[in-house]
Amino acid sequence: MDYVSLLFSRTVTVGLIVGIISLYSISRQKTDLNMILLTDLVEYGMLVIIAAIGSDLAEALILPGLVVGMAELLAVAEIFVSRNDLRKQGQKKKSKLLEEFTVKEIPDMDINFSKMEVLYTAPKFFAFVLVVYGAILSGFTGGAVMASGLLFYVLAKRVLGQKILPEDLKVSWEGISAFSGIAWAVWILGFIGFFLFPSKWPYFLIIAGFGLAIKVGSKLGLIGELFE
Amino acid sequence: MLVEYIAGNFHGIIPLGDIVFYLTDFSLIAFIIAMLFTAIVYVTKPEKQLEAQVHEFGDKFNYVTVEELKIRRFMSIVCGIATAFSMLTGDLFDFALFLAVIGITNIGIVSAVKKEWVLNAAFHYGIIAIISSLPLFGAAALILGKTGTLSIFELAKNGHELFYQKLLYAVGMIGETGVAPFYAAKAEMFRAPGAPYILMIHLSSLLVIVRTVEILLTIS
Numbered sequence: 001m002d003y004v005s006l007l008f009s010r011t012v013t014v015g016l017i018v019g020i021i022s023l024y025s026i027s028r029q030k031t032d033l034n035m036i037l038l039t040d041l042v043e044y045g046m047l048v049i050i051a052a053i054g055s056d057l058a059e060a061l062i063l064p065g066l067v068v069g070m071a072e073l074l075a076v077a078e079i080f081v082s083r084n085d086l087r088k089q090g091q092k093k094k095s096k097l098l099e100e101f102t103v104k105e106i107p108d109m110d111i112n113f114s115k116m117e118v119l120y121t122a123p124k125f126f127a128f129v130l131v132v133y134g135a136i137l138s139g140f141t142g143g144a145v146m147a148s149g150l151l152f153y154v155l156a157k158r159v160l161g162q163k164i165l166p167e168d169l170k171v172s173w174e175g176i177s178a179f180s181g182i183a184w185a186v187w188i189l190g191f192i193g194f195f196l197f198p199s200k201w202p203y204f205l206i207i208a209g210f211g212l213a214i215k216v217g218s219k220l221g222l223i224g225e226l227f228e
Numbered sequence: 229m230l231v232e233y234i235a236g237n238f239h240g241i242i243p244l245g246d247i248v249f250y251l252t253d254f255s256l257i258a259f260i261i262a263m264l265f266t267a268i269v270y271v272t273k274p275e276k277q278l279e280a281q282v283h284e285f286g287d288k289f290n291y292v293t294v295e296e297l298k299i300r301r302f303m304s305i306v307c308g309i310a311t312a313f314s315m316l317t318g319d320l321f322d323f324a325l326f327l328a329v330i331g332i333t334n335i336g337i338v339s340a341v342k343k344e345w346v347l348n349a350a351f352h353y354g355i356i357a358i359i360s361s362l363p364l365f366g367a368a369a370l371i372l373g374k375t376g377t378l379s380i381f382e383l384a385k386n387g388h389e390l391f392y393q394k395l396l397y398a399v400g401m402i403g404e405t406g407v408a409p410f411y412a413a414k415a416e417m418f419r420a421p422g423a424p425y426i427l428m429i430h431l432s433s434l435l436v437i438v439r440t441v442e443i444l445l446t447i448s
Contacts, residue, residue: 015362026359036355039355039358039359042358043362045362046366049365050365052373053369053372055372058372061372064325065361068328068332068361069358072331072361075336075339075354076355076358079347079350080351082339082342083348086342086343
């Protein structure tokens with residue numbers, strides 16, 4: 001037996017087992033809501049069996065199967081809700097579906113988050129790792145990673161309740177924007193280098209990527225400062 | 229041969245891309261019947277119902293709102309059209325999808341009645357329909373995996389050993405549409421107001437069962 005057909009039969013078996021186990025658990029259920037959720041599981045077994053074929057036709061068949069299953073699930077859920085409404089009409093107290101999961105009153109929380117040591121040390125570390133990793137990536141992606149590191153740092157500071165003073169904000173804003181401008185100039189320099197010295201393209205590529213990473217990172221970092 | 233006897237004369241195919249509709253005596257007659265009953269459902273006016281009381285004199289008039297009846301009529305028309313085209317289709321997966329649509333519309337017809345016991349039966353029928361989508365679509369997928377095609381037209385040409393797949397397919401068909409009359413009876417739908425539209429459930433399940441038997445005998 002070759003590898004593909006072995007995989008096929010194993011996957012079909014897994015799908016059937018999922019269906020049978022779900023059927024057993026449906027038969028053990030007392031509440032109707034759990035029954036709906038478990039029937040959804042049976043459908044996933046169906047999707048697994050279709051996906052086991054693994055051809056492009058199977059890929060085209062999964063979507064209609066999923067849509068039909070979703071439609072049936074929606075219909076059954078709607079029936080469930082309206083039946084429960086009808087059932088509750090006779091009683092005085094009306095309760096909604098999934099009422100036990102909604103918050104009725106604000107819980108009495110007496111936890112001082114800012115005393116947690118990890119909140120002081122972890123953001124710096126994460127921001128540092130992200131900035132370094134973004135610098136290694138370079139380009140737009142690297143810039144985005146760097147900026148997410150900076151954003152994370154700023155937001156973590158905000159959670160701790162440490163306000164950044166307006167003076168500091170002004171200084172850092174101007175500093176970062178100037179830095180971004182310089183990085184932009186570096187990027188343009190690297191870009192022009194492609195056309196002037198095509199033979200030395202690796203150096204200029206590195207220059208352009210570095211400049212772009214710094215620029216995007218600092219620009220998005222400024223957005224993080226703005227949120228502050 | 230027996231198979232040809234069931235399907236009747238072959239009249240040709242309707243080429244619509246990959247989905248091959250084909251016409252035989254059987255499918256044409258069933259298509260016409262389904263379309264005829266759909267038209268009848270479209271023009272029928274629903275009955276007004278009086279309910280006899282057990283412990284007191286006088287009858288109780290069951291009032292059904294117009295919106296409810298409109299929903300039920302729409303559902304039965306969709307059910308009729310899906311039944312009609314499931315008679316013509318030449319694709320196993322397509323047929324399964326038509327079955328699922330018929331199942332959903334059956335749920336819609338039953339559940340338009342705002343009575344608790346009716347909704348209870350509709351709920352259980354919906355659960356069964358969802359569960360039986362596993363054998364139905366799974367069997368179609370297994371046939372595709374074994375033979376490489378879903379076209380009934382192609383599957384009829386060369387013999388494959390498809391016994392278990394066909395068994396699974398029949399089980400899926402029964403759960404998806406075949407049991408619908410039982411649940412309609414469980415809900416006492418004949419007694420529930422707005423009765424005529426639910427006859428579409430019976431017609432569709434009858435035609436679909438016969439058509440499934442024909443398909444399962446044709447592909448072998």
